[in-house]
Amino acid sequence: MSNETRLRVRYAETDQMGIVYHSNYLIWMEVGRVELCRSLGVTYRDMEREGVLLTVAEVNCRFHGAARYDDEVIVNTRLGHVHPRMVTFEYEMRRVDDGLRLVSGHTKHVICGPDLKPARMPQKYRPMFGMNER
Amino acid sequence: MSNETRLRVRYAETDQMGIVYHSNYLIWMEVGRVELCRSLGVTYRDMEREGVLLTVAEVNCRFHGAARYDDEVIVNTRLGHVHPRMVTFEYEMRRVDDGLRLVSGHTKHVICGPDLKPARMPQKYRPMFGMNER
Amino acid sequence: MSNETRLRVRYAETDQMGIVYHSNYLIWMEVGRVELCRSLGVTYRDMEREGVLLTVAEVNCRFHGAARYDDEVIVNTRLGHVHPRMVTFEYEMRRVDDGLRLVSGHTKHVICGPDLKPARMPQKYRPMFGMNER
Amino acid sequence: MSNETRLRVRYAETDQMGIVYHSNYLIWMEVGRVELCRSLGVTYRDMEREGVLLTVAEVNCRFHGAARYDDEVIVNTRLGHVHPRMVTFEYEMRRVDDGLRLVSGHTKHVICGPDLKPARMPQKYRPMFGMNER
Numbered sequence: 001m002s003n004e005t006r007l008r009v010r011y012a013e014t015d016q017m018g019i020v021y022h023s024n025y026l027i028w029m030e031v032g033r034v035e036l037c038r039s040l041g042v043t044y045r046d047m048e049r050e051g052v053l054l055t056v057a058e059v060n061c062r063f064h065g066a067a068r069y070d071d072e073v074i075v076n077t078r079l080g081h082v083h084p085r086m087v088t089f090e091y092e093m094r095r096v097d098d099g100l101r102l103v104s105g106h107t108k109h110v111i112c113g114p115d116l117k118p119a120r121m122p123q124k125y126r127p128m129f130g131m132n133e134r
Numbered sequence: 135m136s137n138e139t140r141l142r143v144r145y146a147e148t149d150q151m152g153i154v155y156h157s158n159y160l161i162w163m164e165v166g167r168v169e170l171c172r173s174l175g176v177t178y179r180d181m182e183r184e185g186v187l188l189t190v191a192e193v194n195c196r197f198h199g200a201a202r203y204d205d206e207v208i209v210n211t212r213l214g215h216v217h218p219r220m221v222t223f224e225y226e227m228r229r230v231d232d233g234l235r236l237v238s239g240h241t242k243h244v245i246c247g248p249d250l251k252p253a254r255m256p257q258k259y260r261p262m263f264g265m266n267e268r
Numbered sequence: 269m270s271n272e273t274r275l276r277v278r279y280a281e282t283d284q285m286g287i288v289y290h291s292n293y294l295i296w297m298e299v300g301r302v303e304l305c306r307s308l309g310v311t312y313r314d315m316e317r318e319g320v321l322l323t324v325a326e327v328n329c330r331f332h333g334a335a336r337y338d339d340e341v342i343v344n345t346r347l348g349h350v351h352p353r354m355v356t357f358e359y360e361m362r363r364v365d366d367g368l369r370l371v372s373g374h375t376k377h378v379i380c381g382p383d384l385k386p387a388r389m390p391q392k393y394r395p396m397f398g399m400n401e402r
Numbered sequence: 403m404s405n406e407t408r409l410r411v412r413y414a415e416t417d418q419m420g421i422v423y424h425s426n427y428l429i430w431m432e433v434g435r436v437e438l439c440r441s442l443g444v445t446y447r448d449m450e451r452e453g454v455l456l457t458v459a460e461v462n463c464r465f466h467g468a469a470r471y472d473d474e475v476i477v478n479t480r481l482g483h484v485h486p487r488m489v490t491f492e493y494e495m496r497r498v499d500d501g502l503r504l505v506s507g508h509t510k511h512v513i514c515g516p517d518l519k520p521a522r523m524p525q526k527y528r529p530m531f532g533m534n535e536r
Contacts, residue, residue, distance in 0.1 A: 011302070012157060012295045014150040016203055017518065021146050022458040026425035027280045034279070034338070045338040056424040059463045066457075066518065069150055070302070070313040116419065116468065145436070146429045151384065156324040160291035161414045168413070168472070179472040189334075190290040195327045200384065204436070204447040250285065250334065280423050284416040284471055291414060337418055 001130060002078040003036035006096065009071045019066035025093065025103045026059060032077035033089045033107070040079075040128045052122060054087060054109040061105035065095070072096035082129050084120045085111055135264060136212040137170035140230065143205045153200035159227065159237045160193060166211035167223045167241070174213075174262045186256060188221060188243035195239035199229070206230035216263050218254045219245055269398060270346040271304035274364065277339045287334035293361065293371045294327060300345035301357045301375070308347075308396045320390060322355060322377040329373035333363070340364035350399050352388045353379055403532060404480040405438035408498065411473045421468035427495065427505045428461060434479035435491045435509070442481075442530045454524060456489060456511040463507035467497070474498035484531050486522045487513055 007028060015021040037044045044054070067073055073093055080088035087109045093102040113119040121131060141162060149155040171178045178188070201207055207227055214222035221243045227236040247253040255265060275296060283289040305312045312322070335341055341361055348356035355377045361370040381387040389399060409430060417423040439446045446456070469475055475495055482490035489511045495504040515521040523533060 010295060011149055011298050012155050015145055016148040016150065016152045017455060017457070018150045019518070022461065023146060023425040023428035026428065027278060030279050043338070053419060055419070055465075055468075057465055059424065059461065059465075061461045063457075063459055063461075070311070116421070144429060145432050151321060151323070153384070156327065157291040157294035160294065161412060164413050177472070187285060189285070189331075191331055193290065193327065193329045193331075197323075197325055197327075200323075204445070250287070279417055280425060282418040283413055284418065284420045286418045289414050 001036075001040065002076060003032065003039045005032050005035040005075045005077070007031060007073055007075065009067050009069050009073065011069055014069050019068055022061075022063060025061060025063070025105075028073065028075050028093065029077070029089070029091050029105070029107055032075035032091055036077040036079070036089065037128075042125060042128045047125065050122075051114045052119070052125065053112040053114065053116065055112050055116060056107055057086075057110045058108035059105065060107075061103060063103055065100045065102050067093075067095060067102050073102065079130060080106055082131050084126065084131055085118060087111070087129060135170075135174065136210060137166065137173045139166050139169040139209045139211070141165060141207055141209065143201050143203050143207065145203055148203045153202055156195075156197060159195060159197070159239075162207065162209050162227065163193075163211070163223070163225050163239070163241055166209035166225055170211040170213070170223065171262075176259060176262045181259065184256075185248040186253070186259065187246040187248065187250065189246050189250060190241055191220075191244045192242035193239065194241075195237060197237055199234045199236050201227075201229060201236050207236065213264060214240055216265050218260065218265055219252060221245070221263060269304075269308065270344060271300065271307045273300050273303040273343045273345070275299060275341055275343065277335050277337050277341065279337055282337045287336055290329075290331060293329060293331070293373075296341065296343050296361065297327075297345070297357070297359050297373070297375055300343035300359055304345040304347070304357065305396075310393060310396045315393065318390075319382045320387070320393065321380040321382065321384065323380050323384060324375055325354075325378045326376035327373065328375075329371060331371055333368045333370050335361075335363060335370050341370065347398060348374055350397050352394065352399055353386060355379070355397060403438075403442065404478060405434065405441045407434050407437040407477045407479070409433060409475055409477065411469050411471050411475065413471055416471045419468075421470055424463075424465060427463060427465070427507075430475065430477050430495065431461075431479070431491070431493050431507070431509055434477035434493055438479040438481070438491065439530075444527060444530045449527065452524075453516045454521070454527065455514040455516065455518065457514050457518060458509055459488075459512045460510035461507065462509075463505060465505055467502045467504050469495075469497060469504050475504065481532060482508055484533050486528065486533055487520060489513070489531060
C-alpha cells in the first residue's frame, strides 16, 4: 500500500534562499496521498462529494536536503496506522537526478462529515484503506 | 472611494530571483479590495454568506519595480467602473520606505449568486458601491 | 512555436468558492512557458544560471470558466511578440474532460541580467525564440 | 522571550472545505518568528544579508481548530531550545474573536552560512537568542 508520484519544482515554489520554501512540501504530501488513494481505488474528490472528509490533524516533517527549481521530485506515500476514525500517511521524497533525500514525515487525518465534525469511515471505503472490519 | 492598506512581504512570497513572485501581487490586490469594501461598510465575508459573490473575470497588472522580503508595501485600491452586474477595482502599490512604485492594475468582477451564475447586485449593497439606482 | 502541458488541480489551489483561486493560473502560465522553452531547446533554469532572466513586466488574464479540484487542465502556450529586449507569451487553458475554456491571457517579459537590469537577449538564445538577427 | 503578532486570513488561504488550507499555518509561523526576532533586536533580513541563515530542519504541527476567511488570528511565538548551531521556535495560534485554539507546534532551524552549510551562530547574535556563551 504505497505509491510513487513525480512532480517538477515550480519557480513559484522557490524562495530567496534559492531552494523550495518548506511549506510547499506539505502541498506535495497532499499530491502524494491523493495519488495513493487513487491507486487504492478511491478518488478523494468523489469521497468528499459523498460527505467523507479527511481533515489534517497533525503534520510532522523533517527536511534532509533541499530541492531546487526545475528538479524532478519523487513523492513516496504509504498508508500508516489506520482506524475507522483516523488515517495516517507516511511520506518520503527524493530528487530524481541523484536520489538526494529531501523530506520524510507523516500526516494524521481525522475522518469528518461535511460539517467538519468527527465521523467513522463508511463501510464501503474501509477495505481500500485496509481497515479492520470491527 | 479609495483605501490604503499596508502589509509586509513574507519570506514565502519571495522567489529565487530574490524578489516577490509576481502572482502574490494578485493576492495583495484581494487584500486591498476587501479592506476597501470594509471601509465602504461592506464586510465581504458577510456579503458572501448572504449569497453575493464577486468572481474574478479579468486581471490586468503591470510590474514597475520589485518588492523584496520584509519590505512594507502600501496597497492603494479604488473603485473603478461599477454596474449592477459588475465591479472594477483599480490598484497601485508602492514600497513604504522610498515610495518605489511596484505595481498598477485592475481587476474586473462579475456579481454571482451562490451557484456561481451571474446575478444583479442586491439593492442593499448598491449604495456602498456607488451604483446608480437604475 | 506552441506547447501543450497538462497538470492536475491540487487541493491547495482551491478556495472557499470551491473553485481554483485565480492567482494560481499565473503559476500555471509559468509552468506552461517553462515547458514551451524546453520544447524550443531552452532550459530556463540553465539560461538563468548563465545570467539571462525573464522578469515579468505585464500580466493580462481573462477568466472564462472555473477549474475545480482534481480537474486535469491543458495549458496551451505560444510565443507572441518577440524582440531582443522582450518576449511575450500567450496562453489558453482548457479542462481536459469537457474542453471547458478556463483562461486566456498573455505575459510580457523583459530580458534582464543577474542584477535585474534590462539587457539584450544573448545571440545564442535568439534563434530558439525566433528573434530576428538585427 | 515571546511575541504576539496578529494577521487576518486571506481568501487565497482558504480551500474548498471553507477553512484555511493547513500549509498556510507554516507561513504564519514564519511571520511569527520574524516578528519575535524583531522584538529581540534582530532583523532577520539583515542577519541573512550578513550570511546567517536559519534553514528549517523540522516542523511539527497539531491542528486543534480551523480558522476561516477574514478571521483575525493571534500568533504567539516563543524561543524554545537554543544552541550555537540550532534554534527552536514554539508556536500557538488562536482566533481573536473567541479564543479558539487553532494550532500548536514547533520548528527547528539549523544555522547555516550563505552556502547553506551548517555554521555556528556568530557571537554578535548570541545574546539576542539567549545563547550561552560557551
